[in-house]
Every structure is written in structure tokens, then in C-alpha cells.
Amino acid sequence: MKNPAGKVILLVIDEARSLLNDRSTIARNYGIVSDFRLLRRALVLVNECIGEEGGIFGVLIDTNSKVSDLAPPLSYDPEAHNAEGLVKVTFPPFVLTHTMDAHWKMFNKTSTSDSDTCHPNAEAKEKEKDDMAGGEVPHDIAAYKAIVLGNEEEALLALIRMGRPLWWSTYHDESVGTIDLLQSVKMVVLLAAKKLLLGTYPDGTAYNETTMYGVASMLCRLGERPYMTSALASQAVADFMAILAYVNFEKDGYLSSYASDPVLALGAMKVWYTIEDGLAKYILPQLRKLILDEAVDTGGIGEMVARILLLLAMDKCAFDGKSYKSFNLKAQFVPVYSFLAVLQVCELEPISSKKTAGSKKMKNLSIFKSWIYRWKDWRMGFTHFVQLQVEPNEDTLWYLLGRRAAGIFPRNQNGADLIIPMFCSKSDNASCMEIDETRNASDGMVSMILILVKNRFPTDSEFNESVTRKLSPKYVFKSKTKKRNKNKKRKAAKKTVAQPSTSEQENPLRMKSVQDVIRIYVNLGEKTTPRTPAKFIYYASIADEYANSGYDSERTKECVREQTAKLGFTFCFNSMGCDTYPFLTKKLAQCLANFIESRWNPIELVDGDLNRRRTATDSNKKSNAISSNVLPDDVLKVMASEGLVDPPGEKRKESRATVSTGTERKQAYKRMIASKGMKGWLGFVVGPIE
Structure with a gap:
């Protein structure tokens, strides 16, 4: 359209996937044109008739990202050239992402405009919105603080406003003429659960291949x-509520994700239970099938399993001993004490480092009880995990x-892998840590649980460092100040020059002591022994932790001298089973154990399967579905090897693999024949037969 005064009609077609209906081979052979090409031809003809005075612009809308790929590449499109031989330009797909968190x-x-115009002391109110470093708090963060520290009803309504506009619209429709807030919220959560199951009601029949x-x-x-x-990248957006963020210019790659959507996470809980x-x-x-098909980016199998464990523990806290059906959905937080009680760690006997004197065992136990008591009034709550792109701060x-979420550290982050926030409000401040006098106490306090995940078998050779230095806030969070030159001459010269204060530049989380956070160490592949039980509390003096950290600033050394008698504690979890995580069922523990098998060591895959065979045989001795154990484990391992x-080489002590030789195989077969006998034995031979 060249006439500025011309009129343009916008033709919008929703559910445009109907144009993607595949026609049969016979129809294509007979030259039947697709619906999309018919529509495009009609638009071309009508725009040619209208000419320069206006036109009709077609827009196709759908959650199916394949709608962006309706037209073939220009080089293969017979209709991509006009009569003059000029190539037509195609519009790139326009992805609608601005609707998230719209309400x-x-x-x-x-709320901001109302407070600015109506509040009698708006200037004083704005002055209160200062963060830990003394700067102005962004309004959205102040809003999150308000709903965390406010009443439950407002917090629940805030969660429904987050994420997709669909949730608030549905709640508004359901709540019209009703008084029961929770009943209206349950209807919204039910809708979210059905959306994750292709619109099917979440019952036994909904879990099928169609709903994945x-x-x-x-x-x-x-x-x-x-x-x-x-293929899942497109399907998850079209059918399972993933968010499409970007389509590449070749239209063969779709960046989709499950960003923070609190209501959808509550719906996912319903699907779980x-x-x-x-x-x-x-x-x-x-x-597991999706992971083996390499369809999902897990960010690490061990970390993924740890997230599942933490979600299950958090859910058990929220249910408070009830079943999901009798659970009253609220936006409340749970005490940190309850979370630790589900993990059953507070009553464990602390295990000290070699540097900590054993003669002070009773005194150290008293220090631990005093430290754990500090968290009595702290609260926490999360329903899902969010991938963080940058280093977190307060x-x-x-x-x-505010969104009832926990965080996944960026992949280049030091030390910890996961972070769970927790807070203590002004009303609960009886046992909180000391509040900074420069800050308004009504803002409450915030801290975190740092979690480091390993999957090392049979033990973590870096255990001492993992449970201390790598879980120290000073190690996890990077310093923004430049390291001082260790050269004595330059250091002496610097002493004559006043050093500028850099405390305002530092991340406040980095300045926290190890006693101001809760630390959890998880090694899913650890082999439990009397020295390393399934779970225990590890403690070391803070002076020892700083000594191993390599920080050489004078301020840190002074802190170390002052805190020599103080201890840092870490909750340690080893192996993967019901003994370590008592809130798991046997079936659930076995499913999670299947995930942590090594993907890079094939013999460890064999070991994992043999362990499952032993477990299944012990629990189902009368079942015909269990494989016969006539072939011992060592025979099967030698055959697999x-x-x-396997080429020859040095055998590592921690390796599960068995070095295979012809002699070992003969000896294994002899042991099998001697122990089992071969009379009347029938089996299957799989493999090359010469």
C-alpha cells in the first residue's frame, strides 16, 4: 500500500493449526492444494484488486509453533516470485511473550499510581523503600516483599495474577457471586492441571501416551x-503449556521453556498426587525416556534428582501429614524447622573434621543446638524451580x-548448585539474627539454603572442601573488588594510600557468615559405610574454613581470629534410598536411583541394572516377571565387558568396572556351572553367532 490515507483490514485467524491438517497421499497426488496456500492465493488476489488504496493483512495465531513454518523456504516456494520476477519477503514469526505476568x-x-496520588505522606513512604545497601528498591521487588510479609489472602490473589492472564480471568469468572476464595482458587488450579494433560481431568485414565x-x-x-x-520443543508449547520465547530464522529451532508460573506449578502438584x-x-x-532420547536439557542428572527430592520434601511439609485430597491450598509458608524435620537431620549426631578437637564434643553439640534454634521463626516455601541467568542477590x-520458587544457579557459578530462599518477618523476630540498624525492621530479613550436589561413587575425594569452602557464601558469590597484588613491594606502597570503601559494591549475600545460612551437601552416588552414614551433620571451625579459602585480606583475617571458636555446620546426605530420604516410597526411590546411573560408563549401567535385579528379586520372589538369577552378576559383567x-589399562580403585580377561571369564563360567549346574537349563543367546 503506497497511499498513506488507504485503509488496511487486519484478518486474524486464531487456531491456525487447522491449516496444518495433513492431507492424504492420494489427495496430494491428485493436486489438491493445501488450505494455507488457498488462503494465501486469496489474499494475493484481493490485494492486487485493491491496489495502492489499501489491502488485507493476514495474521495467523496459534500456540503451535509450527504455524510459523506454514510456508516453505523461499527457494522452494513456487509462489515466492511475483510477475516481475522479484522475490517476496516473508515476515518473521512474531512471538507473543508480553502477556506473561500481565495482570x-x-x-x-x-498500586503505584494510587499510592503516589493518594498517600498522605508519599515522600516518607518512598524513603522507606531502601534496600540493604541503601539504594532505592524497585517497585516490583517491594511488591514481592509486601506479599511475602503480608496476609495469606492477598498473597494467594497475587499468585493468581502472576503467569498467564488465563488464571486471573478464570478466577474472576469463578469468583463472581461466590464468597469462598479457596473454592475459586481450586477451580483455577484444576484448570492448570487439565492444561498439562491436554484438557483431560486428572484421574487414572489421563496418564497415557497422548498426554505423555x-x-x-x-x-x-x-x-x-x-x-x-x-520435536518436544514445539509440542510442549502447542499442547503442554510451555512458553515459546524465540523461533530461529530458519524456522527449524524453537526456544521454549517453563518459566516461573506459580499457578501452573500448583496444577503440576495436582498431576503428581x-x-x-x-x-x-x-x-x-x-x-527418563525423554532424557535417554536427548529431548530435555536437564542441566545435570544429579542436580535434577536433587530438585525432585527437595520438591517432595517441601510438598510433605505443606501437606502437614495430610493427603493431597484433604490438603487445603493456601499461599502460606512453612517453618524451616518443619522442612528440616522432614529431612530428619536435626537429631543426627554431628561429625567433626580432623582439625576440630574431639574433647570438645559436648560443647560443640551445644553450639549446634544453639545455631539450629536461630532458625525457629524462619519460614520458607517453594513449588517449583527457576533457572537463574545471573548471580542472585537479595x-x-x-x-x-514472592513466586513460591527456588533457584537453580547459573552453570558457571562457583560451589553451590541450588538456592532456596527463606525469610523472617518483624513479628517473628524473637529468635532471628541481629537486624541491621540502618534498615527498617518491617522489611524483614532474608537468607538462603545453599545446596551442592554430587554424584560420585564410591566416595567424593573432595568431600572436606565440598562441605566447607565450596558452600561458603564468600566462595559461592563472586567479589566485585579487585584482588590485591601479593607482591610485598606493591602491597607496602598501597598501605600509604587510603583504600576506597567497597562494601557498597559487594553482593550482600557474599557478606553473610556461614552461620547465617543453611548448607546442604548431597552425594547421590556415595557408598554408605560406618564412617560415612546415610546422613549426618558435618562441622568445622569457621577459622579452618577461611584458612582453606585463600582469602588474604586483612579484614578477613581479623574475622577469622575473632571467630576461631565458632563452628559452621553442613547437613550431608549420602546415597539414594529410603534410609537417606524417609519420605520416599520404595518404588519412588528405585525410580530416582535409575536416573543417577552413569551415562558415560557403560559398565556402571550394567551395575545399576544388576542392583535393580537383586532388589526386584528380593521383593518379588514369587513373581514370574523377574529374570532368572541362574547367571551370577560377575558372569554378566564379564560378558558385558x-x-x-575394553582395552587394558590401570584399574582405578573407585571404579565399578571389572577388568575383563579370558582367564577371568573362564573362572566365572566355572563358578556358575559349579553353583547352578546346567542340567535342564534353557536360556536365550543374544549376539553374533559364527
């Missing part, structure tokens, strides 16, 4: 995303608390 942003904007067995609920809560080039053993029977096996913690054609 929440609108609510904050309205409800695995979208797992991706939503874990904060995982499909790989761009996998509506039927008994739904996780172990349907959801987790389907997730604003990040308030953001996560020869099939992999």
Missing part, C-alpha cells in the same frame, strides 16, 4: 526446557519467595 504488572502499576503420561508437570516444576531442535504412585508409575519413567531471594571390548 501482576497491571496490579503493581495501579503427565511428564509436563515434571518439566514445569523442575524448570527444565526441551532442546531447541527436538491425584492418583497413588502416579510419579513412580507414569511420570518419572516418561521423564532482590532475587524476595522475587523467588568383553562385548564392549
